[in-house]
Each structure stands twice: as C-alpha cells, then as structure tokens.
Amino acid sequence: MTLLSTHDLTAHYGDFQALFGIDLDVKAGEAVALVGANGAGKSTLLRALCGQLPVGSDQVHFDGQPVGGLRADRLVRLGLAMVPEGRRLFPSLTVEENLVMGAASKRPGPWNLKRIYDLFPVLKERRKVGATSLSGGQQQMVAIGRGLMSNPRLILCDEISLGLAPVIVKDVYAALPAVMAEGTAVVVVEQDIGQATRFAERFYCLCEGRVVLSGRCDAVDRDAIRQAYFGL
C-alpha cells in the first residue's frame, strides 16, 4: 500500500526553483533512500514533504489524502515525523525533555520513553543532562528517538550520518531495523551511496532538483548510481 507519494512536486526558494517535478512513492513499512550530492535537492524535498516549504495540495499525498501545504504540526499528527538535518535538538532542554517534546502530538503507538531507552540505553544514563552536551552520535540518537516518540507511520531522516565517525554511523543505523519492525516506513537521505544502499530496499537518486535514477538497491549496480549521482 502506498503511504506517501509526490506528483510533479516543485519547490522554490523565492525566484530560485529547487525541485523540478519530483514523482516518488513510499510504501507502508518500506525503507527508501534518497541519495544525491550536495545541492541536489534532497533536503529541499524533505522540507517540502514535512510542511516546511509551500507546495500545492495535490503534489503530496499521505495515506491517500492530499496533504501538500499542510502545516508541519498537522502532518506530525497524521503520522509523518522528521529527523531534521543537523539534529536541531533544543539546547535549553534536557535529553528527556527533548524526547518528551517528540510526543507532543499524542499519537498512540508502541514508542514511549521506556522503549526509546531500551533502543538507546546510553540515553537513559544521560537523560538529565542538557541535550547539546552529548556527543554527536548520542545527539543523533536523541533526534531519532524524539522523532519516534510521535509514533509515526513514516519517519524522514535527513543526513543522520553527517559529521559522525563511521563506527558511530553504524551504531545509529543499527537502530533502524527496530523501527521498521514496528511497521514504520523509513526514508533516509544520504550522501554516502554505500551506506544508503546497504540499508534501503529502494532508492531515488537526485541531481539538480530532478530524480535521475531510481530502482531497487539490489538490482542496480553501484557504478550506475555513482554516474547518476554526479550527473554524468
């Protein structure tokens, strides 16, 4: 069943057009990767999906309903969560307060503080400290946990490996199968093709605001993606 789809999605920053007619779909419970170089439009696409950029109502459908242009807080209540690029934790809140903020939409579901602490035990030890005093990897865990606290049907993860050591990236990605086990679809945005294709079932490769290649990760060879990635 298709959970999220876009139809000829365009997005602009003022006069500058950043996305040119994106068509993609994500099925319930699926893992999808969006890959592309810096400036390809990956983050813009995510911002357009989660209500942070103005888009036409029919350009985005979620669970069969047109949701383009809805406010971000309405989309969260429908079950669309976002782990924003750069984590964007609330610096004046503790780890636990950050996680609790994620539950503001009061959606029922399997995720609560206890489950998040089971998934990331290190956060339980440090729950009383200021969120931004954690290491980068731990902060990323808080950001993912905060997104899960809304019990989403789809979680969008924007560059969750950015600025982290490879061994930490492995730890962060190791948490995602537990998320998918609850039936939640996961979309990851990645610059690292290898990381993205190891995790996801399908991928979309963006270049200059367009989808230039898409398919199943196991059916396309790495070089084809690499060429699309650089717009060759």
Next chain:
Amino acid sequence: MDWINVIIQGVLIGALYALFAAGLSLVFGVMRLVNLAHGDLIVMAAFLAFALVKALGLHPLVTIVFVVPIMAAFGYGLQRLLLNHTLGKGLLPPLLVSFGLSIILQNILMEVFSANTQRLQLGALEVSSLEIAPGLSVGWYPLLVLAAAVLFIGLIQALLYRTRLGAALRATSDDLDTTRLMGLDSRHLFAVATALALAITAIAGVLMAAKTNFDPMSGPSRLVYAYEAVIVGGMGSLWGTLAGGMVIGVAQAIGGSIDPGWQILAGHMAFLVVLMVAPRGLFPSSVS
C-alpha cells in the same frame, strides 16, 4: 540608619517594577516579541480593579481574583487574533502593531474612565508598618508587594523549568521551526505565554493601583520602568528581572533621598550605566 532605610525602600519599590517587567520578560523570552503596549496593559488591569471596586464594593486586593482571569483571557485572544500575525516578519511589525495598540488602549481607557487620576484605597493596610529595628520600619503593603513579586516570579520560573508546558515554551524559544516538527502548535503556545504574562501583569496592575496614582496615560512610564528592569536584569532571565527592578528601585530611592527631583532621573541613569558596563544585563541567560 538613614541609608539602610533608603536602600530598603528602593528594594521594595523595585519589587513592583519587577512585577511590571515579568510579563514583558516572559513574552520576549518565548517569542522575541517586544510589546510596547505592556505599560497600558498594566494600567488596564488597574482600571479593571478600579471598576470592580466601584461596581461591586470589593476590597481592592480581592479584585485580583477577577482581574487575573480576565487579563489572561484577553492575553490569549490578543496573541491569537492580533500579535501572532505580526511575528516572523522581522522586528518592525510587532513594534508598530503594539505601539498602535498602546494608543488605542489609552484612548479606550480615557473614553470609559475619563482622564481623572485614580487610586485604590486600602484603609489600614496602607499605613500599618513593621518595625524591624529601632527607628527603621517598613510598611506591610510594600512587604506584601515584595512577597508577591518573589512568589509569582518563582511560580513562573517553576512552570518554565518543571512542567511539560514550560519545556514546550523553552523549546519554542530555542527553535520555532523544530517545535512545529514535533507537532506543537506554536500559535497556541504563544497565546498561552501571553496569557501567563498578562496574568502576572494583572497582579502588577492591581498592586500598583493601591500604591500609586494612575490615569489612562500613565502606561508608557510604567513600560519604561519595566523595560529598564528587563534589560538591567538580562533579557529572558526572570530572576534577573527581579534583580533589575530592584537596581532601578534602589537607584531611584538614593536619587530621591539626595533631592526629590533626582528620583526618576537616578533610575534612568542607573539603567544607562548598566547598559554601558554590561550591555547584556547583569544576569544574561546562558542560551541566546
């Protein structure tokens, strides 16, 4: 002994300034909104108390029970219907709109209550005092105002740092876009913050009405004291605001004891000195 007396009187009047300022500090801290109508809202609360005393014969301090919820509800509506629309478009729209609101409020108060100077009478409480040392006594009413300032600033502080609503307000102050990604409705949160701010402003207004004369045009001068207290204390720090109010109050008391004409000026001078020496205030909040 005279000097101690002067400083104590300054601290006590400063407590009232801190109450003036607490609402301003809260609103600025949460949504970076500079409300130029804040002084007129204080005076509006005072006139509400005045009207309740006239109409129902209530004791002035009992009117707080009614004025606080009325002002809080007014604050929620004001933020939701008017001030929210001025946010996110730069510094100027909230300034212009709240300046216009200030003029409108003054003129409505003038129309309804006339330009006469008013004051609420407290009877015996006004003149009774406590002798804390031989030759040194403080009025019970100023002490009550000080207690109210500490209590209500403490309550708001506890609400901000110990409740889920408080965490949401701090999160909004940190990063508005991301609070929306959490499913929080910032329009509602802002309105709640303004409702809280006007609840404490209502207390300030009623306590002021029984302490000093007021008229429909006295809002702007209250705004100036409130601003000075916020800036001296450090933007967005509530305990700093309490200290800031006291710095202004003590400076006024010292100025006034030298020459009555120096009272107001000395307060402004103290503000300017703090601004030159510590531009971020005495207790700047760690997150900025």
